[in-house]
Amino acid sequence: MTLLGLQWTLPMMLLLLPMLLLPWFTHNQDKTVAWSNFVPVDSLSNVIGIALKALASIVIASLILTLAGPYVPEQTIERVGSGAEVVILVDRSRSMDDPFSTRGKALAVNRTVGKGDSKRRIAKKYLMEFVDKRPDDRFGFVLFSDKALDLLPLSYNKESIRATINASALGKGLSETNIAKAMIKAAEMYGKETYRGSRTVLLVSDGGQEFSDEDKNKITELYKRENLTLYWVYMRSTTGLSIEEESDDDSWSNTPEKRLHNFFKDLGIPYKVFEIESVKSFSEAIDTIDEQESQTLIVEEIIPREIKTAPFFWFAMITMLLLVLAQIYTAWGVRKAHE
Amino acid sequence: MSENKKRQQDEFSYRYPHKVYGSLPGVHHGKSLGTGDSFAGFSDLFDYPDPRRLDLRATIRDNMATGKNNYLVKRYQQRSPITLWMMADLSRSMAISNVNHEHLANLTQLVAHSAVGLGDRFGLAGFDSGLRSDVHMMPTRQRSMPVIAADMIRDAGPATSAGVDGLIHAANMITSNHAIVFLASDFCCDIDVIDKALRQLSRYTVVPVVWKHDDVNHLPSHAGWTEMCDSETGERRSIWMRPSIKKRWKQTMDDHFEQLTACFMHHRVRPLFTDGEVTGEQLTNYFLGRN
Numbered sequence: 001m002t003l004l005g006l007q008w009t010l011p012m013m014l015l016l017l018p019m020l021l022l023p024w025f026t027h028n029q030d031k032t033v034a035w036s037n038f039v040p041v042d043s044l045s046n047v048i049g050i051a052l053k054a055l056a057s058i059v060i061a062s063l064i065l066t067l068a069g070p071y072v073p074e075q076t077i078e079r080v081g082s083g084a085e086v087v088i089l090v091d092r093s094r095s096m097d098d099p100f101s102t103r104g105k106a107l108a109v110n111r112t113v114g115k116g117d118s119k120r121r122i123a124k125k126y127l128m129e130f131v132d133k134r135p136d137d138r139f140g141f142v143l144f145s146d147k148a149l150d151l152l153p154l155s156y157n158k159e160s161i162r163a164t165i166n167a168s169a170l171g172k173g174l175s176e177t178n179i180a181k182a183m184i185k186a187a188e189m190y191g192k193e194t195y196r197g198s199r200t201v202l203l204v205s206d207g208g209q210e211f212s213d214e215d216k217n218k219i220t221e222l223y224k225r226e227n228l229t230l231y232w233v234y235m236r237s238t239t240g241l242s243i244e245e246e247s248d249d250d251s252w253s254n255t256p257e258k259r260l261h262n263f264f265k266d267l268g269i270p271y272k273v274f275e276i277e278s279v280k281s282f283s284e285a286i287d288t289i290d291e292q293e294s295q296t297l298i299v300e301e302i303i304p305r306e307i308k309t310a311p312f313f314w315f316a317m318i319t320m321l322l323l324v325l326a327q328i329y330t331a332w333g334v335r336k337a338h339e
Numbered sequence: 340m341s342e343n344k345k346r347q348q349d350e351f352s353y354r355y356p357h358k359v360y361g362s363l364p365g366v367h368h369g370k371s372l373g374t375g376d377s378f379a380g381f382s383d384l385f386d387y388p389d390p391r392r393l394d395l396r397a398t399i400r401d402n403m404a405t406g407k408n409n410y411l412v413k414r415y416q417q418r419s420p421i422t423l424w425m426m427a428d429l430s431r432s433m434a435i436s437n438v439n440h441e442h443l444a445n446l447t448q449l450v451a452h453s454a455v456g457l458g459d460r461f462g463l464a465g466f467d468s469g470l471r472s473d474v475h476m477m478p479t480r481q482r483s484m485p486v487i488a489a490d491m492i493r494d495a496g497p498a499t500s501a502g503v504d505g506l507i508h509a510a511n512m513i514t515s516n517h518a519i520v521f522l523a524s525d526f527c528c529d530i531d532v533i534d535k536a537l538r539q540l541s542r543y544t545v546v547p548v549v550w551k552h553d554d555v556n557h558l559p560s561h562a563g564w565t566e567m568c569d570s571e572t573g574e575r576r577s578i579w580m581r582p583s584i585k586k587r588w589k590q591t592m593d594d595h596f597e598q599l600t601a602c603f604m605h606h607r608v609r610p611l612f613t614d615g616e617v618t619g620e621q622l623t624n625y626f627l628g629r630n
Contacts, residue, residue: 027575029566031559034432034552035527036569038595039576040587049577052564330563333580337554337561 006308009069016064023056031334052326055319062316070308081136081299084198084229085154087186088127088165091205092145094173096120096235098206119235122282123204124169130286131161136299138196140189143168146176148185154193156301177207179260180215187222196298199228202289206235208257220267229270231289232261236277348485350453351622355421356544359517365420366457367517373417384410422478422515423454423461424543425488426506428524429474430467431498432570435556443523444492446548446617450521451485453619463488464512466505467498478515501571503528510539523548530598537606546625547603547610548617557592561585 008014033039097118131139139161141152152164186201201223211219223230234257264271272292274285355367362371372379381397384390392412401411425447434440447463454461461484465474474491476484503524513520520543526533537545559565566577578584603610611617611625 027566027568029564030568030575031565032435032556032570033559033567034435034525034556034570036567036572036574036576037527038557038588038592039567039578040584040591042578042584045578045584048564048579049566326564330560330565330580333560333562333565337559 004070006070007073009071011068013064013068016067017061019064020057020061022060023053029330052323055323059316059319059323062312062319066309066312066316070312072303072306072308074302074305076300076302079299079301080296082296083134083136083138083299084200085138085140085190085193085196086134086200086202087140087142087154087189089142089144089148089179089182089186089201089203089205090120090123090127090168091177091179091207092143092168092174093177093205093207094175095206096123097173119206120169120173123233123235124165126282126286127165127204128162129283130290131158131165133290138299140186141165141168142182142185142189144178144182144185145174146178146181148178148182150185150189154189156299177205177209179203179205179209180211180219183219184215184222187219187226187228190226190228191222195227196300197296199226200231200289201228202231202233204233204235208234208255208260210256210259211263216263223267223269227269230264230267230272232264232271232273233282233285234261234273234275235282236275348452349449349619350456351449351619351626352457353453353519353622353626355517355519357517358416359419359421361419361516363420365418365459367419367421367459369417369419371417371419372414375415375417377416379414379416381411382414384412387412387414419517420457420459421517421519423450423459424478424513424515424518424520425450425461425463426509426513426520426522426524427463427465427474427492428467428503428506428522429465429471429492429495429498430503430524430571431501432525432527432552433550434497435552435570440492440495442550442616444489446521446523447492448485448489449617449619449622451488453622455480455482455484460515461485461488462513462515462518463491464509465492465495466503466509468500468502469505470508470512471495471505475512501569501573503532506532506536507539510536513540513543515543518543520545521548522546523550525550525552526599527552527595530595530602533599534602534605537602537608541606545606545608547608549599549610549612551612551614553614558585558588 002008003011003014097120131137135158138154138156139152140150140154141161141164143149143151151168152160155161183201183203190199261273264273272288274281274288276282276285358368358370359365360370362373364374368377369375381394381401384393389412392414394411394413397413398409398411402408427443427447429440429443433443451461451463458480460478460480461476462478463474463476465471474495476488476491481487506524506528520540522536522540522545524547526547526549556570559567560580562580564577565580566575568575600610609625611621613621
């Protein structure tokens with residue numbers, strides 16, 4: 001049942017509402033006077049009299065309304081925000097447990113799982129920051145190794161995306177990597193949704209991979225159809241050459257990373273690669289994405305059921321306080337009259 | 340009632356200020372000639388053949404002066420009785436807290452007892468918004484009458500409607516030639532009504548017994564929210580008491596009683612103010628002009 005724009009838990013209680021007429025009919029505080037002609041005619045008294053009765057009615061009404069248990073039901077509202085829908089693809093391969101390599105250093109041998117600046121941890125830290133920075137974004141999360149796990153479908157819930165990112169940084173990495181599957185999964189996640197605004201896939205990985213033709217075709221088709229933007233945060237582990245660098249060296253241009261980069265470039269969708277070789281560059285990359293992805297977006301928000309008794313209680317209490325003050329003053333006056 | 344019987348009935352003494360004309364003997368100064376103690380002149384023995392009253396000294400003086408040969412006899416004014424009327428206000432305002440029918444009944448019994456004791460007659464006329472036929476008694480000299488009259492008031496039911504308009508009708512009921520009229524009321528009504536009644540009763544000696552209500556019944560509260568119920572009409576008024584209102588209220592009250600006193604003065608009537616039981620001593624003092 002709806003009243004005053006609120007839902008009521010016990011609408012039957014509203015049947016008690018006629019009780020608010022009680023103050024207008026009770027005369028339990030009557031004083032008999034010998035002759036009322038002595039009583040002065042006073043308009044202020046009339047006003048105060050009506051006001052006090054009205055206040056008493058208000059108290060009764062508020063308390064009854066409180067008993068009836070008003071609440072605003074859970075509802076979804078749409079609002080226009082600025083941001084994007086982002087599916088984060090995080091590589092869960094074992095190489096992500098390595099610390100960042102720096103130019104001139106050999107591949108780190110010690111695989112750190114729980115300590116230090118493993119790439120996974122850096123990625124987690126900055127992804128967290130990214131998520132926190134963008135309140136209106138809708139995030140999805142896919143963790144992949146040889147299988148893509150869509151841990152979190154697209155959601156506005158900041159708590160769950162944070163928890164998912166946190167959880168993704170736990171444990172050891174797995175051996176295999178299958179980027180194609182993850183990318184298809186990400187595109188499929190969008191496929192189920194209606195188009196709201198900027199759609200982004202954020203791929204975080206530290207290696208490339210050669211896709212099969214079948215996968216390539218599928219990815220091309222899907223990404224074009226879903227109108228996606230692709231960011232690749234490439235956490236470089238091998239020292240030396242950058243993806244963008246044109247090199248005559250065949251061995252470099254044939255590396256999976258390079259090929260993947262070329263494939264992405266040829267996809268025909270907005271695409272940008274960020275090569276990360278240090279913590280600093282990671283944060284720069286995240287900032288860049290943050291700046292670029294802020295289109296107008298229709299945001300859907302779920303507002304939980306809200307119990308609205310408090311304002312009624314407050315109203316009743318404040319009104320009652322006034323009445324109590326008036327009563328105390330009156331009691332004092334009557335006592336003085338009988339002295 | 341039993342308490343009243345045990346206790347010796349209080350009484351008061353009173354004198355009627357004017358001379359009474361009447362054939363019946365009584366205690367008040369009369370105008371008719373007869374057996375009495377106040378000298379009223381001489382008369383010829385042949386006109387008034389009562390040799391016991393012969394005044395020889397006056398006879399000789401008269402004969403020597405006039406040369407006649409008459410016998411003079413002394414004549415006296417006869418004492419006569421009067422009627423005491425009790426006009427009892429039985430309106431609703433007379434039945435709250437300190438002013439109640441019990442006091443009124445006791446006063447009635449006191450007046451009736453004193454009247455019968457002196458050989459005067461006593462009549463009762465109760466009124467509220469109209470005449471109260473259940474509280475009514477034509478003047479009588481019966482010995483049992485005081486208790487009956489008091490019980491009439493004690494057993495009287497509450498007034499059926501508001502007001503004291505019956506005062507005028509009750510005043511019309513009083514037809515005695517010579518009467519002292521006790522008008523017992525709280526006089527919380529229009530001065531006009533009282534004035535009109537006093538005008539009608541101007542032939543008689545009127546003794547207004549003014550019952551004053553407790554202050555609480557006039558001014559039940561000094562501050563705050565007060566809902567008032569008029570004792571007569573039951574009409575409800577509410578008021579937010581504060582010093583200014585209290586002042587106005589008291590002013591209205593004082594004005595009313597001042598006007599009432601002025602009205603009594605105008606009719607040459609001296610009121611007896613009381614707030615509880617009226618005693619015989621009080622009334623005696625009143626008639627002696629001592630209060």
